[in-house]
Amino acid sequence: MPLTALRTVSKPQNGVGAFILQCKRLDFHYCDWAGSSRGMNSFLKGTLPAFAKANPQIEITVSPRPTKHPVIRGHYINGREKAICVRKMDPNQILQKAELLRDASGEKLRREVRRPVKSLNESVRGIWSPFHAPIEEKRWKI
Amino acid sequence: MRRLPRFQQSIDLLLESTGYPHAPSTICRTCRLRAASQARRAAFSTSAPRNEGSLANRLKNRLFKKKDAPGTGNLAYGVTQPQAPEVEVEDSVPGEEAPREYANQYEPASKWDNLEWVGGKKSKKDRTDTREEIQWFMPRTKATKPNDIAAAVRRALVEVLALQEAGIGFEALRLPTVSIDDLAADVQYQVSGTGQDVRLRYPNDEVKSEILESVVLSVPQAAEVDDAASFLQFQRASAVVHEPAVASRKTLLWKEVPLDPANKFAIIKRVMQLTGIRLADPKIQRCDTAGKLFHELLQRPQPTKLADALKIDNELTSLNNVTFSSRRVGPIDKERQVGRWKVIERELESRGLPVTMS
Amino acid sequence: MKRARIERWGSQLLQSRPQGTRPQCLYQQPQHPQPHNHRPQWHWQAVRAQSTTSTPLSSPSRRPPPASHAPRIPRESLPSPPLSAARSSAKLSALHARLSLPSRLPLETLARALIDPSADPNPDLNNASLALLGQDLLGYYTAEHLLAHYPRLPQTVLYAAQYAYVGGKTLAAVTREWGVEAAAEPGGEVDPGLLQFKRVKPGTDISGAAAGETIGPDGVNRSQWRLGMGMRNVSGDEFGDINASGLDAAAGVTLEDASKTFVRALVGAVYLHCGQLSTKRFYASHFLSRQLDLSTLFAFRTPTRDLSRLCAREGFEAPVARLLSETGRLSRHPVFVVGVYSGPDKLGEGAGASLDEARTRAAAAALKSWYLYSPEEVTVPSEAEGKGDQGKRWVPCMVDCGEVIA
Numbered sequence: 001m002p003l004t005a006l007r008t009v010s011k012p013q014n015g016v017g018a019f020i021l022q023c024k025r026l027d028f029h030y031c032d033w034a035g036s037s038r039g040m041n042s043f044l045k046g047t048l049p050a051f052a053k054a055n056p057q058i059e060i061t062v063s064p065r066p067t068k069h070p071v072i073r074g075h076y077i078n079g080r081e082k083a084i085c086v087r088k089m090d091p092n093q094i095l096q097k098a099e100l101l102r103d104a105s106g107e108k109l110r111r112e113v114r115r116p117v118k119s120l121n122e123s124v125r126g127i128w129s130p131f132h133a134p135i136e137e138k139r140w141k142i
Numbered sequence: 143m144r145r146l147p148r149f150q151q152s153i154d155l156l157l158e159s160t161g162y163p164h165a166p167s168t169i170c171r172t173c174r175l176r177a178a179s180q181a182r183r184a185a186f187s188t189s190a191p192r193n194e195g196s197l198a199n200r201l202k203n204r205l206f207k208k209k210d211a212p213g214t215g216n217l218a219y220g221v222t223q224p225q226a227p228e229v230e231v232e233d234s235v236p237g238e239e240a241p242r243e244y245a246n247q248y249e250p251a252s253k254w255d256n257l258e259w260v261g262g263k264k265s266k267k268d269r270t271d272t273r274e275e276i277q278w279f280m281p282r283t284k285a286t287k288p289n290d291i292a293a294a295v296r297r298a299l300v301e302v303l304a305l306q307e308a309g310i311g312f313e314a315l316r317l318p319t320v321s322i323d324d325l326a327a328d329v330q331y332q333v334s335g336t337g338q339d340v341r342l343r344y345p346n347d348e349v350k351s352e353i354l355e356s357v358v359l360s361v362p363q364a365a366e367v368d369d370a371a372s373f374l375q376f377q378r379a380s381a382v383v384h385e386p387a388v389a390s391r392k393t394l395l396w397k398e399v400p401l402d403p404a405n406k407f408a409i410i411k412r413v414m415q416l417t418g419i420r421l422a423d424p425k426i427q428r429c430d431t432a433g434k435l436f437h438e439l440l441q442r443p444q445p446t447k448l449a450d451a452l453k454i455d456n457e458l459t460s461l462n463n464v465t466f467s468s469r470r471v472g473p474i475d476k477e478r479q480v481g482r483w484k485v486i487e488r489e490l491e492s493r494g495l496p497v498t499m500s
Numbered sequence: 501m502k503r504a505r506i507e508r509w510g511s512q513l514l515q516s517r518p519q520g521t522r523p524q525c526l527y528q529q530p531q532h533p534q535p536h537n538h539r540p541q542w543h544w545q546a547v548r549a550q551s552t553t554s555t556p557l558s559s560p561s562r563r564p565p566p567a568s569h570a571p572r573i574p575r576e577s578l579p580s581p582p583l584s585a586a587r588s589s590a591k592l593s594a595l596h597a598r599l600s601l602p603s604r605l606p607l608e609t610l611a612r613a614l615i616d617p618s619a620d621p622n623p624d625l626n627n628a629s630l631a632l633l634g635q636d637l638l639g640y641y642t643a644e645h646l647l648a649h650y651p652r653l654p655q656t657v658l659y660a661a662q663y664a665y666v667g668g669k670t671l672a673a674v675t676r677e678w679g680v681e682a683a684a685e686p687g688g689e690v691d692p693g694l695l696q697f698k699r700v701k702p703g704t705d706i707s708g709a710a711a712g713e714t715i716g717p718d719g720v721n722r723s724q725w726r727l728g729m730g731m732r733n734v735s736g737d738e739f740g741d742i743n744a745s746g747l748d749a750a751a752g753v754t755l756e757d758a759s760k761t762f763v764r765a766l767v768g769a770v771y772l773h774c775g776q777l778s779t780k781r782f783y784a785s786h787f788l789s790r791q792l793d794l795s796t797l798f799a800f801r802t803p804t805r806d807l808s809r810l811c812a813r814e815g816f817e818a819p820v821a822r823l824l825s826e827t828g829r830l831s832r833h834p835v836f837v838v839g840v841y842s843g844p845d846k847l848g849e850g851a852g853a854s855l856d857e858a859r860t861r862a863a864a865a866a867l868k869s870w871y872l873y874s875p876e877e878v879t880v881p882s883e884a885e886g887k888g889d890q891g892k893r894w895v896p897c898m899v900d901c902g903e904v905i906a
Contacts, residue, residue: 002800002801002802002805002806002904002905003654003656003657003798003799003800003801003806003903004656004799004801005654005656005657005659005660005797005798005799006660006796006797006798006799007660007663007664007667007797008660008664008792008796008797009664009667009669009670009673010664010665010670010790010791010792011790011791011792012673012674012677012789012790012791013789013790013791014677016789016791017784017785017786017787017788017789017790018599018600018785018786018789020598020599020677020678020679021598024594024598024679025591025594030448032446032447032448041448044448044452045448045451045452045455048458048464049455049457049458049461052458052461052463052464053461055463056462056463056593056594056597057463057594057597057598058463058594059463059465059590059591059593059594059693060461060463060464060465060590061464061465061466061467061471061590062452062464062465062466062467063466063467063469063470063471064448064449064467064468064469064470065470066470077676077677077678077679120791130827131824131825131827131835131837131851132825132837462587462588462590462593463590463593463594463597464590465590477684478689479689479690479691479694480683480684480685480690480691480694481683481684481685481686481687481689481690481694481696482684482685484576484685484687484689485684485685
């Protein structure tokens with residue numbers, strides 16, 4: 001056949017069409033006995049309802065973890081998990097941590113200095129090529 | 143706790159009389175304060191009496207130049223009463239052997255045949271029979287419904303006020319035999335202009351007589367009287383409140399009835415007997431009307447577990463993306479959610495292996 | 501343009517059949533169904549109606565019998581969770597919100613879309629019928645998009661592009677990106693927000709080769725024959741594939757197949773509950789927004805020959821390859837930049853390590869520029885559907901005369 005096709009899979013562009021929040025689940029673990037869980041307990045009673053209402057796309061579970069420090073565990077769509085121990089924090093700080101987990105993607109934290117912007121589209125202005133430079137003085141003799 | 147030495151007492155008296163802020167500068171502030179508190183504590187000491195030949199007592203005797211100086215006696219009972227008060231000791235019941243004589247005949251047993259069993263061995267049935275004879279002060283379960291609590295409060299009000307008007311003491315109010323909840327709803331409360339004197343006003347004589355009978359029946363003193371009928375008549379006569387409706391007397395709702403110190407404790411005790419709810423003292427102090435008492439009784443105790451507190455939170459329960467668990471979510475729970483646990487169980491059972499450690 | 505009567509066919513899936521013809525429900529719903537996380541002394545989950553106006557889709561078959569006659573059946577013995585569990589599943593509600601599904605789509609239908617036929621064979625409770633509708637819808641919307649926007653796309657590339665947008669692997673990737681997890685084993689106690697299907701045993705041959713011979717419609721065994729385009733056009737599915745799946749539902753399905761069925765079922769459910777407009781919006785936001793570079797799908801064999809045939813057909817001057825620039829001809833890494841000209845017009849340009857390679861690439865680039873032509877103003881057929889002024893004014897799409905076949 002003169003022409004065959006290569007089968008591929010199209011690449012997702014989250015946010016171009018629909019936006020899918022990467023955090024799909026948040027587990028809140030507390031303890032009835034531990035003093036370090038006091039802030040978490042009052043967060044669960046006071047602040048969690050508003051947080052859960054504002055983020056209906058996150059599945060939130062609340063369960064005790066006796067004799068352990070309180071912890072928030074986030075599960076992400078790429079399969080990874082992130083956990084933050086919120087021992088001895090007050091409810092505002094715990095809310096900040098919950099928002100941090102909600103806003104994170106599941107990727108590992110890494111320092112990206114080389115390429116701050118990643119895109120599937122090629123550059124608009126094009127990349128200079130020595131073979132397409134004008135014949136005038138800019139062109140290198142090759 | 144070891145008592146501090148008492149030979150400082152003269153110094154304490156000196157310090158107290160002069161006023162310790164101006165005490166001699168040779169004594170440090172800590173010792174001054176300690177001395178002041180010790181002087182205050184001395185009169186209420188409950189520890190064992192000291193030896194009379196101690197240094198402190200000898201000093202005291204020398205100071206006062208007499209044998210039994212004040213403060214040398216048994217201070218546990220106060221300075222003016224150095225000896226313990228005499229307590230009447232009941233003589234042993236005649237017919238029983240004195241313990242000393244019995245001690246000679248005691249012989250430890252080697253087998254337990256024919257010995258008396260104490261506790262434990264009785265069957266549950268036997269135990270419940272004896273249990274029923276016990277008269278509980280309060281019901282074992284607390285009343286929770288507002289209607290029941292309101293009925294109990296009204297009934298207590300009527301009973302106590304009726305007794306108060308009749309001049310009978312409250313101490314004998316026992317567990318009820320006749321319920322007057324429906325009748326108590328009909329009784330009206332009238333208060334005088336000053337708001338102090340609350341009297342009952344019955345809708346008709348029948349109601350009044352039934353209430354009084356139930357109240358009287360619950361008073362055991364009536365059983366002792368030979369002529370119950372005359373006693374009843376006396377009650378009725380003294381409890382009649384057929385005063386002409388004075389302009390100064392206004393009718394109250396049952397919640398507005400004030401609780402006087404004279405009858406407050408009786409009412410609360412009666413409510414306790416009927417509902418099983420015990421109120422703490424600060425709460426009792428806060429109630430000065432029946433309505434406030436009712437409100438305090440309605441208060442349910444705060445849940446000790448967070449899971450229980452979250453369960454009753456309506457805002458949280460209405461959210462459909464939130465799941466709660468009152469138990470720790472373990473590995474078996476996670477396997478169950480995913481559907482793998484039944485497979486694991488089946489395979490373990492087919493191999494004859496234990497499924498869980500328990 | 502007349503509206504396709506899909507909604508009428510689809511409504512058959514929604515209407516409740518009379519009592520006599522309904523397949524017997526395989527179980528009786530217990531009186532107080534216990535959630536899977538139940539210990540005797542606990543446990544209580546959030547229960548809330550997601551939308552007061554929503555009506556459950558398959559409720560007639562799930563309505564519980566009178567409580568006095570209902571024996572208590574453990575949930576593990578059920579093939580799939582009861583519909584009542586859909587309201588109390590946080591995972592399901594979160595999925596509904598995460599995909600920004602219209603509120604008219606009830607949670608029960610979303611739960612049904614997650615149940616594969618291999619998990620529950622009851623056609624009222626699994627997603628087979630919804631998936632059928634969804635598959636057609638997805639294929640229709642993708643095909644019209646590609647054909648209207650790229651009228652000159654060759655058939656094979658069209659099939660590959662269709663697969664890249666809505667094929668099996670893509671839909672499996674979409675399921676993962678949506679955060680849908682799969683249950684390990686289907687059952688009544690499983691969370692309704694999980695994708696439930698019976699997993700195929702490891703080691704099973706899924707290639708379909710063991711399925712037996714592929715007998716064509718004329719009774720001829722073509723399994724050893726080379727698959728031509730004609731055969732694919734006639735007997736293939738929307739991706740040009742002809743394969744008996746080789747597995748029956750009882751043996752189980754792969755995760756990819758189950759994900760495929762779920763996504764299709766969801767599209768079908770959105771169409772049935774919310775209508776064409778919502779479905780198109782859903783499709784555009786979740787599928788068309790995906791990036792696909794069509795120029796990477798081409799694999800030429802003899803592009804120079806194809807280009808000269810094309811120029812001859814179209815009446816252009818014969819293509820000539822000209823060297824534009826070069827460097828390092830005698831070195832180990834030369835670079836030649838060649839342009840293919842038809843008269844004064846440059847059709848394409850390519851760079852390569854040899855003159856032949858550069859010319860081949862240039863011819864391939866020229867052919868791609870021909871095949872990937874896209875008109876500016878395009879009206880797709882589904883946009884023009886609707887009565888009166890609802891649809892856009894229909895402007896006929898460009899239809900190409902065909903491929904350049906050597």
